[in-house]
Amino acid sequence: MSSSAASTQSTPTGPGPDEGLRARKRAATQAALEAAAISQASEHGYHHVTVDMICEAAQVSQRTFFNYFATKEAAFLGASPPIPSEGAVKRFITGNGGSVLAELVLMIESAIVASEPDRDVLRARRTLIENTPELFSSEIIRLAELEDRLAGIVLQRFEARGRTEATTPDILDEAHMVVGLAVSILRFAMRKASESDYSADPRAILRHAIGLVERITGVNPFTTDAREPRRD
Amino acid sequence: MSSSAASTQSTPTGPGPDEGLRARKRAATQAALEAAAISQASEHGYHHVTVDMICEAAQVSQRTFFNYFATKEAAFLGASPPIPSEGAVKRFITGNGGSVLAELVLMIESAIVASEPDRDVLRARRTLIENTPELFSSEIIRLAELEDRLAGIVLQRFEARGRTEATTPDILDEAHMVVGLAVSILRFAMRKASESDYSADPRAILRHAIGLVERITGVNPFTTDAREPRRD
DNA sequence: AATAAATTTACAGTAGCTGCACATTCACGG
DNA sequence: CCGTGAATGTGCAGCTACTGTAAATTTATT
The missing domain is CATH 1.10.357 (Tetracycline Repressor; domain 2)
Known part of the structure; x- marks a missing residue:
């Protein structure tokens, strides 16, 4: 739960440019979803944004969205809560x-x-x-x-x-x-x-x-x- | 918005024993819904309580429930927010x-x-x-x-x-x-x-x-x- | 290349919640 | 007592968030 610490880098957020392709892709889709969420909100207004819209913009299925975020709001807030290093x-x-x-x-x-x-x-x-x-x-x-x-x-x-x-x-x-x-x-x-x-x-x-x-x-x-x- | 003050009573909460039958009924069903919500929660646990369960216990339709409460949670919290007199x-x-x-x-x-x-x-x-x-x-x-x-x-x-x-x-x-x-x-x-x-x-x-x-x-x-x- | 593990996806289903049209009930003046 | 209008209750159709499951696809490992 508390592992996954950096190996060479000290940035707590970055997925690391190494870490393998899997981790990179994961970080990428997550970032894509978060960006899509904010983008859609600024375009149509928060209340008019549906999960499906975010998914379409990010090119993933709705089910994948909920594999990354527990709730719709989490995508807007950003997945990682502000835990001090x-x-x-x-x-x-x-x-x-x-x-x-x-x-x-x-x-x-x-x-x-x-x-x-x-x-x-x-x-x-x-x-x-x-x-x-x-x-x-x-x-x-x-x-x-x-x-x-x-x-x-x-x-x-x-x-x-x-x-x-x-x-x-x-x-x-x-x-x-x-x-x-x-x-x-x-x-x-x-x-x-x-x-x-x-x-x-x-x-x-x-x-x-x-x-x-x-x-x-x-x-x-x-x-x-x-x-x-x-x-x- | 700020009217509806008491006429003879000073209690800000009570529907008043007068006020007409309509108001009394309204207060009654609201109280029934709130009571049913808490009751169902103590019996089955909050997360297993559905709006339909509350409605059945209170003998009203689901649509009526949402005429009284904007959200499911509101029924548990109590309809009236704590506004000082x-x-x-x-x-x-x-x-x-x-x-x-x-x-x-x-x-x-x-x-x-x-x-x-x-x-x-x-x-x-x-x-x-x-x-x-x-x-x-x-x-x-x-x-x-x-x-x-x-x-x-x-x-x-x-x-x-x-x-x-x-x-x-x-x-x-x-x-x-x-x-x-x-x-x-x-x-x-x-x-x-x-x-x-x-x-x-x-x-x-x-x-x-x-x-x-x-x-x-x-x-x-x-x-x-x-x-x-x-x-x- | 083969196998295992992770990730994605489609599909079906539950539940919260809303708009709408219609039925029912109460309030009120005649 | 009756008729009218307003408030309230209800059924229904539908949207959206969210979940379980199983099958497909992709990455990691040997």
Whole structure:
């Protein structure tokens, strides 16, 4: 389940130019299907795209489509969910001096970007997702499905800092909440990014989002609302 | 769209014992369908329940089912989404001295509880939702669909406190983020509640969740991780 | 080239969901 | 009480997503 690691390359996405003809063909039809899906959507509008249309455009049978994607939506979202690479995870656990929240968010963002080597496809896909509530929902669900895994990673980071159940009884809860907050921030950031038509710096948006969270919760949340922003 | 307010009663949910026979029948079949859905799920397991089964149990045609619910899942989730009552909204905007986050969360929680007068049904439903990823996802989506409306309400609260675009340029962003955080907290709380089999005090769980957020973001998120909890 | 394994495909079938036309039921004024 | 219109229930035909299965085609291995 977790094998299939690269042998010479480090890119987690690419099928590898070696790996044999079989793997290459497989990657090709998958890419063709994903591209066809997005293409058809931009041409006819998402709701008017049927699986059969995608199949015809990609020159495969409908049954083959469902051999690659569990659902129709998966073809639009991209098959590979944004799972951070092992290296990124290790770096996150060790830490770069930032806050859990900020670094978690950045790690996931990197994973999303890395999940699609083709910039144009990624961009078209994100635009489509952002403008299609149905797809946007699916995207959120996908992130939610990563939650347990991510919470485990956060927990490892905590433990690497000497925090355990002994020092913090509800540390697992805290880890889960960190992931939840990170997802909120990402949602916000993705929305913002699409609003600015992806011209704004993604990192800047993320910082802004994290700043908002700080502003909202910075003061004791049981006493008063946030006051004026201090800077920026 | 926003009319149909009560005439003598104040309960926002009940069809009213008056309102005419037509309304009563409608409410009855809807309740019957929702009850049948949950009942069938507890008997055969969610994934083995078909719309036809629900219809047979509720003694209506399939076509009628879809006159009441847009999707099959809606029957399990309950038709009425958790929209806070006008009074609750007004109270929230005015404020009771708590933080935005805490009060928002409490308001939504109240709306969820109020959306189903029957305690047993509510409980069975929540258990089912919590144990069915598919339904849980739908539930999240539903909350997300309220986001814009809720953000508007939060904005009103801000303005009632003298905060406007002038004092805080990104105040709309802040409102959206408040809603996002509230949803995170609710998700966490719902999960926790189902883990404890709904024996724990919901309010206590919410406080715990909010406390976690505070702990995580209390310190400048760009410098260090959260330190030891200060109390509790 | 022969065999095994992976991939593709056609075909049949289930289930969610919709439009439409028609029957039934309730509301309301005379 | 009756007739009329609006709301609601239902049957039916049809589209689309999705699945199981078995047979065909393609790639890998020896």
